[in-house]
Amino acid sequence: MLNSLRAKLPDPLRRVLRQVRAATLSLGLPRNREFKQPQSEIDASAAMSIIVAIHDEPEVVERCLSSLERYATKAEVILVDDSSKLDRTVAIVDDFGQRRGWVVIRHSSPKGHSRSCEAGARVATRPYLCLLNSDTVVTPWSWRGVKEAFESDVNIAAVGPSTSWATTPQRISIAMHCRHYWTDSQIYGFVERTIAKGRENRMIDLAEVSGCAFFIRQELWAKLGGFDPNLPDYGNETELCLQLLKQGFRIAWTQGAYIHHLGRQSYGREGVNVIEQKKRAVGEYIAKKHGQPEQGT
Helix, strand or coil: CHHHHHHCCCHHHHHHHHHHHHHHHCCCCCCCCCCCCCHHHHHHHCCEEEEEEECCCHHHHHHHHHHHHHHCCCCEEEEEECCCCCHHHHHHHHHHHHHHCCEEEECCCCCCHHHHHHHHHHCCCCCEEEEEECCEEECCCCCHHHHHHHHHCCCEEEEEEEECCCCCCCECHHHHHHCCCCCHHHHHHHHHHCCCCCCCCCEEECCCCCCCEEEEEHHHHHHHCCCCCCCCCCCHHHHHHHHHHHCCCEEEEEEEEEEEECCCCCCCCCCHHHHHHHHHHHHHHHHHHHCCCCCCC
């Protein structure tokens, strides 16, 4: 009832209401504070090869890479520029790559998210891959929970952290409503206040974890050969998780880690209708391949 009433409001008023809600939910969070990363998180990042597929959207890309520079200091970071057209995007990737010694791969023509992730994975050397969307912000508490999840059971093939935007249960409601309004400091303050306190690494088995920060064992990824060749972007992680479950592996959501996801801002901003059309086609393909009913049927 409330949602239907909101939908009838003019757009400017809805924007104001969203801003008021975000401000209320953000009370007490620091807007500009430095956060020290626990040594256990720094050490855990050394087990990660973080692959960021990039196609323009320079503002979110710069924010993502800045967070990696702060809080993934021991990780192997691989940037795959999938034929970005904007000079600013190219310059940002070059700057971070040269300054931090990160691996940079460039495609002369766009190949899509799946093929870009695969290109990065081919040169990765660490035990765990993190396929990270470029519209994310990593936090001081992004790595230890994931590493502990993998080490708790060799049968866990893929892991996902808590986040702000996902179609899976990993999404935290408060962070979802505030995801476009928070500064990095507010994001970190929220995680410190909620997830980091106590640090009980609770895990929940899921049918799939979100692709915004998709962790998988490197050896297993190599054995599977990456994503389905017919899925360039949408549905690639969903299909891969189905493969893993069919082979008897587990997919786990760790509540001991958090990576912020802005949502629908990486790889160019396609219209909602275009996205929905692609998702429908992908759903039909996956259902046919795996002999399952389509979602919603």
